[in-house]
Amino acid sequence: xxxxxxxxxxxxxxxxxxxxxxxxxxxxxxxxxxxxxxxxxxxxxxxxxxxxxxxxxxxxxxxxxxxxxxxxxxxxxxxxxxxxxxxxxxxxxxxxxxxx
Numbered sequence: 001x002x003x004x005x006x007x008x009x010x011x012x013x014x015x016x017x018x019x020x021x022x023x024x025x026x027x028x029x030x031x032x033x034x035x036x037x038x039x040x041x042x043x044x045x046x047x048x049x050x051x052x053x054x055x056x057x058x059x060x061x062x063x064x065x066x067x068x069x070x071x072x073x074x075x076x077x078x079x080x081x082x083x084x085x086x087x088x089x090x091x092x093x094x095x096x097x098x099x100x
Contacts, residue, residue, distance in 0.1 A: 002036075002093035003059040007052040010083040014050065017081050024074045033061040048083060055093065062090075 011017060018040075028034050035054045043049035056062040065071055079086065 001058065003056045003062050004091045004093050005054045005056075005062060006089040006091065007054065007086055008089070009050055009052070009078075009086040010046070010048045011050065011081055012048055012083065013081040017078050020074055020077050020081075024070065027070060033057075033064050035065065059090075059092070 033056075035056055037053075037055040039053040041051040041053070043051070054062075056065065
């Protein structure tokens with residue numbers, strides 16, 4: 001079953017965070033078990049608040065990715081760019097529909 005993790009965070013340094021994510025993507029290109037899709041949302045009512053939705057093929061893939069030293073290093077760097085604590089919501093993906 002596909003798995004989605006939602007990470008909620010606040011920052012005033014989004015561009016720096018996006019650069020870290022891009023660099024991590026380049027380093028992990030072609031590696032099995034990493035994220036398959038991602039989406040970044042900005043809260044219209046709080047311009048410092050963002051939600052990142054990260055999709056994996058399975059919960060197990062997500063946990064392997066989470067335990068990867070590269071992921072740990074990136075998370076620490078991103079945390080330093082954030083305001084306050086991040087929250088994580090772990091979800092099983094039950095349905096996805098392409099709407100036109």
